[in-house]
Amino acid sequence: MMKRFEDVFGRAPQALGEAPGRVNLLGEHTDYNDGYVLPIAITQTTRVTMGRADADHTDLYAASLDARARFTLDQAPTEQFARYVHGCLRVVQDEGIAVPPLLIHVESDVPMGVGLSSSASLEVAVLRALRALLDLPLDDVRIAQLAQRAEVVHAGVNCGIMDQMAASLAGTERALFLDVLTLERRLVPLPEGTAVLVVDCGIPRSLAASKYNERRAECEDAARGLRVASLREITDAVLTDDLPDPLRQRARHVVTENQRVLSAVQGVSKQAFGQLMNASHASLRDDYEVSIPPLDALVGLLQSAPGVLGARLTGAGFGGACVALCEAAEIGNVAGPVLDAYARMGHRGAVLVP
CATH class of the missing domain: 3.30.230.10 (Ribosomal Protein S5; domain 2)
Incomplete structure (x- = not known):
């Protein structure tokens, strides 16, 4: 007590x-x-x-x-x-x-x-x-x-x-x-009829702090290369193509992620909102490189689960949690089968919210 x-x-x-x-x-x-x-x-x-x-x-x-x-x-x-x-x-x-x-x-x-x-x-x-x-x-x-x-x-x-x-x-x-x-x-x-589920992948975010600072520095370098005060000023991802790797990928994530947020708040359908979340995870995994295999595995299980509209890692990455947008009527049926499948892969996850 x-x-x-x-x-x-x-x-x-x-x-x-x-x-x-x-x-x-x-x-x-x-x-x-x-x-x-x-x-x-x-x-x-x-x-x-x-x-x-x-x-x-x-x-x-x-x-x-x-x-x-x-x-x-x-x-x-x-x-x-x-x-x-x-x-x-x-x-x-x-x-x-x-x-x-x-x-x-x-x-x-x-x-x-x-x-x-x-x-x-x-x-x-x-x-x-x-x-x-x-x-x-x-x-x-x-x-x-x-x-x-x-x-x-x-x-x-x-x-x-x-x-x-x-x-x-x-x-x-x-x-x-x-x-x-x-x-x-x-x-x-939130889109009508939806609810949020948060699941821990069971891997501590051991690299999050150091990689976070590294990504910040890369974004600042990319902004200087594009001659803007911050990457927020770039609204077309094509404009990042002339940057050297990995600055191009880092900038492309930021530009497209901003676009995803602006699209989501326009009142899109729950299916479209989920697709934006799926695209966000792909961008964080491939362009920003802040995911790890267990996170990808858990996100993939969530994305394919009945009743889930979209899922992505949340937070700095390199471990930690995933967030899923679910059909509100089905949210109670999602976590159990997903975590069972995740356990068969050799990992131990846990529901954090709700």
């Missing part, structure tokens, strides 16, 4: 903040290229309760890890999970707001390390709790921006803003269409 705030700190909390994880339906590796993304929130959330501390340091307890960390704003913690929380407090302090020593309790059922943005969920929940505790004039977009800055500057992850915007603004019934460059956004419904 997880310990509550009262169990850990011997008093009741003064503020609460919650935020969901997310799964990205389309728009993978486009956010750091100033492009378009289409995430949707999942039902799993991070819950942060908070109160003022009597001591001169902040005391943090992560219930799902049964781990504790103590730190001051001037001295970052050594524990990685605590660096995200410390970063959130620091970026608020950088806004000129006095942040007192705190008691912080974190409880989360967002799966970690599979591409469902557990870190963004944590950051947004911490900032929402702090907003409530200190009555801060921060809207949900500003919360997302501060959360991204905390992850980049203090957790050392050079991420785009998609995850934090999704955790702050997306819902579980409608996807968030976001223009990352302008932050223009709107909520769009």
